[in-house]
Amino acid sequence: MSQPHVSEKEQLNKGLKGRAHEALTDANLQKALSVIGKGFVNKRAMALEGCPQFKALSDRAVAIKRHTLTHLEHYLEQFEQALNAQGGQLHFASTPGQARDIITQICKEQNAKSIAKGKTMVGEEINLTHHLEDEGFECVETDLGEYLIQLRNEIPSHIIAPAVHLTREEIRDDFKTAHKSLPRDRELETPQDFVKEARGILREKFINADVGITGANLLIAETGSTTLVTNEGNGDLCSSLPNTHIVISSFEKLVPTFEDASTILRLLARSATGQAISTYTSFITGAKRPDDLTGPNNFHVVLLDNGRSQMLGSDFEDMLRCIRCGACLNHCPVYQNIGGHAYGSVYPGPMGAVLSPQFMGEKSQDLPFASSFCGRCNEVCPMQIPLTKLMRQWRQKATNKAGLVANLPMHLWASLAKRPRLYNWAMAIGLPMVSWVTKQKTITNIIPALAAWQKHRSLPNIEKKSFQVQYQTDKKNKE
Amino acid sequence: MTNSSKTQFLKDISTAVKGRDGGLIKAEITPQDWAKQTSVTREKSRSPSANKTSNIEKLTKILEGQSATIYHLESASKVPSQIANCAKNWAKRTQNSNDPALDRGEETDPIEIAYGDNSTLKELIKGNEAMLNNDTIKLVSWPTQPLLSEGDALISLTIADAAASETGTLFMLSSNENPTPLNFLSACHIVLLPSDKICETYEEAYHSSLSHSAKNNIPRTINMISGPSRTADIEQALTLGAHGPMELNVLIYDEA
Structure with missing residues (x-):
């Protein structure tokens, strides 16, 4: 599974327009994307119907994040103290390189050979899996969607459904190529067949893993807890079986208390998959207790900045409220038509168009232009982030940078209008x-x-x- | 990590924060006031209104909608026989499955149920030990007996510390008696839920479960579980039993 990035680089060189054009003419992708409307959009609408207090919860959640971001230094300090008290260790990484080094170092200290990894978008942001593979570790993605794209050496095309762009036929080919120990003529027809096979293969990986790596949906300052939301239960196996557990996350996931986490959890799954709550939500606090039979002896939390601190105190601070539910992707007419890969960034859709220029710089400067500004993303965002306003600001920055010639028509128009x-x-x-x-x-x-x-x-x-x-x-x- | 990276990290934050509109910051309450406000709502969730019947009904309805199976037992004395029934039914349902993950070895071997040497459970089955320890069914303590793959125990048994009816959610606190992997490694999960532990909200369930936990200390892991494991990663089709249990049985009973 080596030689990554080659196709990624080629993709980047094509530019947004080139990639979008390819996506629109890719029959397989269009077939896969056609289920988004029926799936996520309708399910979310039904979930909100069953939750009359949704707007009130959303207002409260916005207030919680505003408060936490205002007093960020206080809550970071509180989180670290509570975490230390339970045998956990906090690491600060200003850059993706620092985050990768910290994690590599921990794995080396543990003489780790194999790593079981849950789905983490911050992990994707720092290209963690590829890096650990290059360092010589066996690093297996255990979220089914992430596993599917790891087999293909791709990046996720959706922040909560990483393999939404794949059809059954493509997955069947990948499984037959990858799982050589199984009979070639076995039946792989129903979704159940695929899930069973992956369950069997990955179970062994969990049990043999020396290190488990997961993300965190929320960090609770009061108790030093990290919150993990999944439907499969893979994250919980990564966090409870190996002797070392590393959580990779970022500071904007902080909230003051369990009560505040509950408020946001009530919005998250409803906005994401249309469930009232995801099947598993776990609060993980530190290392195993002395009389616990199981659990990791070493527990580490790595917090990544990667440009987030620059958003504080600017208009882009609103974006730090994002809880990565994916509602803006699902409802975006551009995303629905071109899918996630056309964006050329691990964060696609409207939220990606705002975040990526911050994280990736010039390479993704054209993403804010992938919007018709219809405003559906603003309407469905449970954290009330003004996504189109922020995309417009990126456009403005890009246009200002483009110079006089690009701006000539607008200058001519302005002087006429005056x-x-x-x-x-x-x-x-x-x-x-x-x-x-x-x-x-x-x-x-x-x-x-x-x-x-x-x-x-x-x-x-x-x-x-x-x-x-x-x-x-x-x-x-x-x- | 090294202090320098922490210093740089915090410096970047404080530098950026200084660029903020001072008026906005003043409008925001202090962390101390936030904690005070939270303690008021927390007191309320510590003494919830007693809507026991409606909470049980709501929890049952929602959990069933999330593909779990709920059993209402007349009394705690029915718990051992119902555990045995769940185990036997599971074995019967999966008898002719060609799935290697469900192969428990020889047909004649007893059906094994893994548990965490739980004192509450021992109390519950007192006098009825034979029901769960005979030729067909056997209680095995985990991790002495693994719960991992072909030929191992496939059923696990744990006790919920609380439940929130708002979304049909069980609260499981990790301890030496309730190890976390038992909630995730089995194919069939049986959960015992005393009816008076059923609350309405997450906050009520969280605080009531912690108040009973040892030393009033937060455990390493609190799992909120709202159904059997699932995925929709294959063409968005809902499929049960992704990595965790394919089946979740909840036994609700009144504590004597």
């Missing part, structure tokens, strides 16, 4: 011409931009006189 007499004069001459041209189909079909536009809709009829002129005339007639 001079009313010149503006009216230009309109009096220009509008009749534009009006005539737009009616000449033979001409409009040759102009490339207009021809493309007309493939899907007809051009509006442009009036010969501007609104202002019509208004003045109308007013005079009435007098």
Whole structure:
């Protein structure tokens, strides 16, 4: 499973437009994406119907995150003390490189050979699995979706359903190639068949793992607990069987108390999968207690910054409320059509378009342009993040950087609009011409931009006189 | 880790925070006030209103909707026989399965149920030990007897410390008597739930379970469990038994 990134780099070079075009013409991907509407969108709508207090919970959750982010230093300190008191250790990593080094170091100190890993988006952000493999460890993804994409050496295409882009046929081929010890002609037809096979293969990995690595959905300052939400139970096996457990997370997951965590948990699954709660939510606090029969003797929490602190105190601080539910992806017409990989970032969709330029810099500068600004993402966000407003700010930054030539049309327009007499004069001459041209189909079909536009809709009829002129005339007639 | 990385990390945060609008910060209450407000709501959740019947009904309905099976027992004395029934039914259902994960070895071997040497459980089966220790059924203590793969015990038995009816959620606190892996490694999970431990909200369940736990100390792991293990990673089709139990049986009974 080595030689990663090659295809990733190629993908990045294609740019957003190139990748989106490929996605739109990929029949397999389009088939896989077609289930998102029926699945996540409808289920979320039903879950909210069954939870009349959802809006009140959402308001409260926003207040909780605002409060925690305002007093971040206090709550970080409290979290560390409580964690230390239960035999856990906190590590601070400003960069992805530091986070990878800390984790590698811990694994080496434990003489680890094999690592069982649960799904973590921060882990994806720092490319942890590939790094640990390059360091010589066997590192197995145990979330089924993550396992499927690990077999293909891909990045997730969705933050809660990493393999949503795959069809059964593709998974069957991958399983037959990877699980060589099983009979070649075995039946792999129903989802149950696939799940059974993966369960059998991965069970062995859990039991033999020296280190378990998971993410955290929330960190509770009062008790020093990390919160783990899953449906499969894989994270709980990673956190309870190996002798060492490492949690990789980031500081914006902090909340003050269990009560605050409960409020956010009531929003998370409803927004994500449409469940009232995920099957398993676990609060993990430190290392095993002295009289426990099982549990890790070593417990580490690694907190990654990677540009998050720069968002504090800016308009982008709102984005630090994100709980990674994926509702904005599921409801985004752009995501629904091009899928996650076209974004070329581990965080796709509207939330990815806001986060990725912060984390990845120039490489993902074009992501905020992958939006029609329809605003569905703002409406469905349980943490009330103004996603389109933040995407617009990234666009502005990118445009400012693009220089004078790119901004020339806008400058011309602005100088015209600032001079009313010149503006009216230009309109009096220009509008009749534009009006005539737009009616000449033979001409409009040759102009490339207009021809493309007309493939899907007809051009509006442009009036010969501007609104202002019509208004003045109308007013005079009435007098 | 080294102190320098911590210093840098915190410095980045405090530098950024200084850029904040001072008015906004003043509008936000202090952590001390936040803790005070929390302690008020916490007191309320420590003395919940007693809606026992409606909580049991709600928990049952929601958990069944989440693919669990619920048994209401007339009294605690029925617990051992119901455990035996669940185990036998499971063995019967999976008898002709061609799934190697469900192969418990020879047909004639007793059906093994793994548990964590739990004193409450011992108390419950007192006098009825034979029901769970005979030629067909055997209680085995974990991890002496593994619970891992082919030929091992496939059924686990644990006791819930509380439950929240709001989403049909069981609270399991880890201890030497209730080891966490028993909640996840088995194919069939049997949970005992005393009816007076059923609350309405997460907060009520959390605080009531902690108040009973040893030394009033937070355990290493608290699992909130709301059904059997599941995944939708294959074409978004809901499939049970991803890594954890395929089946969750909850036995609700009144403590004598």
